[in-house]
Structures are given as structure tokens and as C-alpha cells.
Amino acid sequence: MASASTAVSEPEEERTVAIERLVSAPRAVVFDAFTNVDHLSAWWGPDGFTTTTRAFEFREGGVWEFTMRGPDGTVYAEWIQWRTIVAPERIVLLHGEYAGDPNAFDSVFTFDEVGEETRVTLTTVFPTKQLRDTAVEEYHAVEGGTQTLAHLAAHVEA
Known part of the structure; x- marks a missing residue:
């Protein structure tokens, strides 16, 4: 595994995955889907995954602790800390x-108004290029992120 000093020397673009989706719903509605755990648990995750929340506090510094169960029954422990929240942007x-x-990664969701729709952009920056490549190649991060944003869209468009 690369050290923290390696991550500093690796260009950010080599450690980044970006995914975008145009959602047919107002920005405030799309943003709100993150603020309520019942909504979030309903759409979060790739195809075939379910989400079970253990703790949730949507505020800067708050934490969302949850498990995701894959289609094959594998359970994944997950932890998110909300760093910055600028509603509804x-x-x-x-x-x-x-x-x-130590392998935690930063993600930024942006919500841009496009007429009456919302462009959601998910940008994830991994600590190292190796962790990014592993996420993309072994865990299908691009496909999973695309599916997750599709679930968000279906949830808020319903």
C-alpha cells in the first residue's frame, strides 16, 4: 500500500473518479433525499444492494454508520462523516x-440547477492511485456509482 507521502506526490486526477447524472427533479428535492435516513436508505447503493442504518446524524461532523448487503449476501460495514453541507448545493x-x-476517501456531491432538472456530480478522491484503481477494477466503483445515482434519480422522480 502507498504511504501518505506517495498520495501527496500522486496527481489528484490520478486518484479521482467522477460520475454525473441529470435528474428530473428540482435541486431542493434531490438534496433532501440525503437529509432523511429513510430516503437515503431507500436509494443508496448499487443494483441489488440493501442498506441498514445503525446511526445517522445529518449535520457537519455528524456520522452515518450503516451496513450494505450485496446480492450474494456479503455484508459490508460502512461509515460516513458529513464534512461540509451547503444546502441545497x-x-x-x-x-x-x-x-x-486509513483507506477512507473524500467524496463531493454537487447539485446544479439545469432548468427544472438537477445535475448531480459525484467526485471521489482516493488517498492513493492504487486505492482508486482497486475501487474501479475490483469493486466496480464507476458502475456502482452510476447505479447509485440512477437509484437516487428513480427515488426522487417517483
Whole structure:
């Protein structure tokens, strides 16, 4: 695994995954889907995954602790700390398996008005290029992120 000093020397674009989706709903409605755990749990995750929340506090510094169960029954521990919340424009979070996870990554969701629709952009920056490549190649981060934003769209468009 690369050290923290390696991450500093690796260009951010080599450690980044960005995904975008145009959602047919007003920005405030799309943003609100993050603020309520019942909504969030209904759409969060790739195809075939379910989400079970253990703790949730949507505020800067607050934490969302949850598990995701994959289609094959595998259970994944998940931990998110909400870093920055600028309603209804932007959410910055730290995402790992647990508090203090050295492999945790930063994600930024932006919500831009496009007429009566909302462009949601998810930009994730991993600590190292190796962690990014593993997420993309082994865990299908691009496909999973695309599916997750599709679930968000279906949830708010319903």
C-alpha cells in the first residue's frame, strides 16, 4: 500500500473518479433525499444492494454508520462523516469502513440547477492511485456509482 507521502506526490486526477447524472427533479428535492435516513436508505447503493442504518446524524461532523448487503449476501460495514453541507448545493463527506479507516476517501456531491432538472456530480478522491484503481477494477466503483445515482434519480422522480 502507498504511504501518505506517495498520495501527496500522486496527481489528484490520478486518484479521482467522477460520475454525473441529470435528474428530473428540482435541486431542493434531490438534496433532501440525503437529509432523511429513510430516503437515503431507500436509494443508496448499487443494483441489488440493501442498506441498514445503525446511526445517522445529518449535520457537519455528524456520522452515518450503516451496513450494505450485496446480492450474494456479503455484508459490508460502512461509515460516513458529513464534512461540509451547503444546502441545497453541495455535500462533502469522508467515506470508509469505520472511523479512522486509513483507506477512507473524500467524496463531493454537487447539485446544479439545469432548468427544472438537477445535475448531480459525484467526485471521489482516493488517498492513493492504487486505492482508486482497486475501487474501479475490483469493486466496480464507476458502475456502482452510476447505479447509485440512477437509484437516487428513480427515488426522487417517483
